Amino acid sequence: MELTTVWFILIAVLWTGYFVLEGFDFGVGMLFPVLGRDPGAGDSPDGATPEDGPESGEIRRRVMLSTIGPVWDGNEVWLLTAGGATFAAFPHWYATLFSGFYIPLLAILVALIVRALAFDYRGKVDDPTWRRRWDLAIFWGSLLPALLWGVAFTNIVRGVPIDADREYTGNLLTLLNPAALLGGLALVALFAAYGAMFLALKTDGAIRADARRIARNVGLVAAVLVVAWLGVVHATTGSATSWALAGLAAVLLVASLAVLPSGREGWAFLLAFGAIGVAVVSLFVALFPDVMPSTTDAAFSLTTTNASSTDYTLRIMTWVAVAFTPIVVLYQSWSYWTFRKRVSGHHIPTTVAAAARQDPPTNPPAGLSGAAAGEATDAS
Amino acid sequence: MEPLNLARWQFGITTVYHYFFVPITIGLSLAVALMQSFWMRTRNPEWLRLTKFFGKLFTINFAIGLATGIVQEFQFGMNWSDYSRFVGDIFGAPLAIEALLAFFLESTFLGMWIFGWGRINEKLHLGAIWLVHIGTVLSAFFILAANSFMQNPVGYTNNPVTGRAELTDFVAVLTNKVQLVTFPHVIMAAWMSGGAFVLGVALWLMWRSQTPDGDQPMYRRAARLGAVVLLLGGIGTTITGDFQGKVMTEVQPMKMAAAEALYETSPEGAGASFSIITVGTPDGRNETWALTVPKLLSFLATGTLDGEVQGINNLQADYELAYSDEALTEAENYRPIIPVTYWTFRWMIGTGMAAAAIAAYALWRLRSDRRLTSRRWLWVSLGVIALPLLSNSFGWMFTEMGRQPWLVFGVMTTKMGVSPGVSNWEVALSLATFTLLYGALAVVEVGLTLRYGRAGAEPAPSESLDPSERDDDEPFVFTY
Numbered sequence: 001m002e003l004t005t006v007w008f009i010l011i012a013v014l015w016t017g018y019f020v021l022e023g024f025d026f027g028v029g030m031l032f033p034v035l036g037r038d039p040g041a042g043d044s045p046d047g048a049t050p051e052d053g054p055e056s057g058e059i060r061r062r063v064m065l066s067t068i069g070p071v072w073d074g075n076e077v078w079l080l081t082a083g084g085a086t087f088a089a090f091p092h093w094y095a096t097l098f099s100g101f102y103i104p105l106l107a108i109l110v111a112l113i114v115r116a117l118a119f120d121y122r123g124k125v126d127d128p129t130w131r132r133r134w135d136l137a138i139f140w141g142s143l144l145p146a147l148l149w150g151v152a153f154t155n156i157v158r159g160v161p162i163d164a165d166r167e168y169t170g171n172l173l174t175l176l177n178p179a180a181l182l183g184g185l186a187l188v189a190l191f192a193a194y195g196a197m198f199l200a201l202k203t204d205g206a207i208r209a210d211a212r213r214i215a216r217n218v219g220l221v222a223a224v225l226v227v228a229w230l231g232v233v234h235a236t237t238g239s240a241t242s243w244a245l246a247g248l249a250a251v252l253l254v255a256s257l258a259v260l261p262s263g264r265e266g267w268a269f270l271l272a273f274g275a276i277g278v279a280v281v282s283l284f285v286a287l288f289p290d291v292m293p294s295t296t297d298a299a300f301s302l303t304t305t306n307a308s309s310t311d312y313t314l315r316i317m318t319w320v321a322v323a324f325t326p327i328v329v330l331y332q333s334w335s336y337w338t339f340r341k342r343v344s345g346h347h348i349p350t351t352v353a354a355a356a357r358q359d360p361p362t363n364p365p366a367g368l369s370g371a372a373a374g375e376a377t378d379a380s
Numbered sequence: 381m382e383p384l385n386l387a388r389w390q391f392g393i394t395t396v397y398h399y400f401f402v403p404i405t406i407g408l409s410l411a412v413a414l415m416q417s418f419w420m421r422t423r424n425p426e427w428l429r430l431t432k433f434f435g436k437l438f439t440i441n442f443a444i445g446l447a448t449g450i451v452q453e454f455q456f457g458m459n460w461s462d463y464s465r466f467v468g469d470i471f472g473a474p475l476a477i478e479a480l481l482a483f484f485l486e487s488t489f490l491g492m493w494i495f496g497w498g499r500i501n502e503k504l505h506l507g508a509i510w511l512v513h514i515g516t517v518l519s520a521f522f523i524l525a526a527n528s529f530m531q532n533p534v535g536y537t538n539n540p541v542t543g544r545a546e547l548t549d550f551v552a553v554l555t556n557k558v559q560l561v562t563f564p565h566v567i568m569a570a571w572m573s574g575g576a577f578v579l580g581v582a583l584w585l586m587w588r589s590q591t592p593d594g595d596q597p598m599y600r601r602a603a604r605l606g607a608v609v610l611l612l613g614g615i616g617t618t619i620t621g622d623f624q625g626k627v628m629t630e631v632q633p634m635k636m637a638a639a640e641a642l643y644e645t646s647p648e649g650a651g652a653s654f655s656i657i658t659v660g661t662p663d664g665r666n667e668t669w670a671l672t673v674p675k676l677l678s679f680l681a682t683g684t685l686d687g688e689v690q691g692i693n694n695l696q697a698d699y700e701l702a703y704s705d706e707a708l709t710e711a712e713n714y715r716p717i718i719p720v721t722y723w724t725f726r727w728m729i730g731t732g733m734a735a736a737a738i739a740a741y742a743l744w745r746l747r748s749d750r751r752l753t754s755r756r757w758l759w760v761s762l763g764v765i766a767l768p769l770l771s772n773s774f775g776w777m778f779t780e781m782g783r784q785p786w787l788v789f790g791v792m793t794t795k796m797g798v799s800p801g802v803s804n805w806e807v808a809l810s811l812a813t814f815t816l817l818y819g820a821l822a823v824v825e826v827g828l829t830l831r832y833g834r835a836g837a838e839p840a841p842s843e844s845l846d847p848s849e850r851d852d853d854e855p856f857v858f859t860y
Contacts, residue, residue: 165800
């Protein structure tokens, strides 16, 4: 097999890895206002805040964050590696794509930045307003990239105007075409359902039951949107193989929703994992051997051969990838194994670090600070 | 402003900003790993408290370094697509390898470290923070290999058929002589930043009156650890910086001449002097007064007191002859902005030296456990944190602006690298977005660092951190 083909496959693998992993991170973030809602908020007449107890909205949100906390950052590195590998293996693809899809990528960057900081910072100050703001960052920082990756990939596969100099000649509105927006919505719904399945698998208690219900409801919407989206994409550019894969993805997604009610959350998640993976693969199969087809003139399309690096560079990169990708997959899997246990409300520590308190005591009397930390609770 | 200038401002702003957090991340991960190793070895709870305290400050800084790092990888393609096309065959590989070898390691094991308290075996947990540090160092290695190619392109050939630079020898790229001196220089400077951070925070906590007396010995330990790391890093930075000066003279003589604003070549045997500080026009053409050390520039540049150092004007004439007939290398002016190179070079050395001097002074002062009461210590503690960070920034400004007008020295000018298809308003929007966002995040980040620094170390946990002694239903030691 030619090295350019090998690298096309490797980049497809990296993007697939990115979507099957960060997909549920995005889903968890998007479900913040739904699954993390304060139960009965507003209908407690005596003004008693419902933010106590293991099923309060705040504890639920922290349970949700705890499921992805140790792993989301590693998941996001799949994107950085996909970007770096595209740069290294297909410089013209990287250059045309990143300069052409400028504004969507800018929005994705902003979203990923605020979301990353929100994860780490939201618990660092014990103040409801502070947390509410970061919760918004988590929600939009998850929804926007999901939407925009859907837009971007639909456009990559269906083609955009590219001139003889390999420059993108469209504008922002060219990218926001109906098919691309459908792709964006499909990914938003798909990842939301996928995130709910992940939560059903990784949590326990009332939130687990709620997650299962939402996975099914959102999953049905997602299935419809995904089938429509894959149909539109493959109708433009698909081959028999890509159609077959798209069909398989749809079957896997439906199967995942079918086994969910019986409580087999692990199977449901795995099937959805497979559905997303196969769907992404079907897009790359439809794309091959182009990497960015031109709608201006097929002769201007970027392909695996005219956009690639030299054989020498690809050979070195292949050695590095062959040697290290298995190691990465191994230790990343091990990290998932380490944090495999379900998280429940009672796992969430209720003590508040002295530094996080509204009025951080700059003067903790020696010997008393331990007791103070012990009796403070998360109730705000 | 045209897209070129906007794109340059964006690269400058996002990179300088990102690089405030990079050396802290590299240096502080080392300090925290050392503290946790001391805890494991001595079981002295003070080391555990320090590990957790500085670990918290480390994660606050890491988060923002990580988040702003994604921009760095994307903006080559977004704003510098012609550069990406031209050098992608060479430049892309280290970036991809950095992600595969370093970013995965850092992020996976940092997640394991942050969430692993009480949930994974203690030795594995200690290993995790060491792997984070190794990941940050690996990351520095590969990104510096990419940068060193821009300073001194090696291991490539210009292919007239494809119209781009193509890789011929990857080992040569990784062992570029600029890389071999820059990598240790940058790592040492990062250790300085981490050590200074620990030293500054600990000194401040020792100085202020609210710190419980019982905690004084603990912060003294931390301060001494920080001072040792800072001082050793300072010595290492000086030595590697000296090597770097000589390599720079060899491969980028214009940068060395610009560092001293040396306009006319100082011939072999005469010995070029180095001005510590100058009063006069900022570009050093007309000095009214200067404190100069005879022959020092010759020594910095060549290692001998009388070595020849080429001047800016001679180099400009040489470069015009060599480069002005090709579009990729043509430039009106092959001189960097002299006031910038002249002053950033001095500020880099001055701030770095001052930080190392503070470390030496603090070590001497901390021999006895006499309380720090003088108000001077407030300024020392704040200053020592800022100095190496400024030094790092000045160093990069000197390196990158001193390379101008080149993007890849001798191969491609900066103006030829910018994205041709990106419009003015797009770059302007992007520049404005990142500037405002980064500004707001700086306020949040500094606020959190102050908040957590001011609170001091939490008391030692009463519960066991050994997972075998913990119940599965117990609350986690830490979660988001």
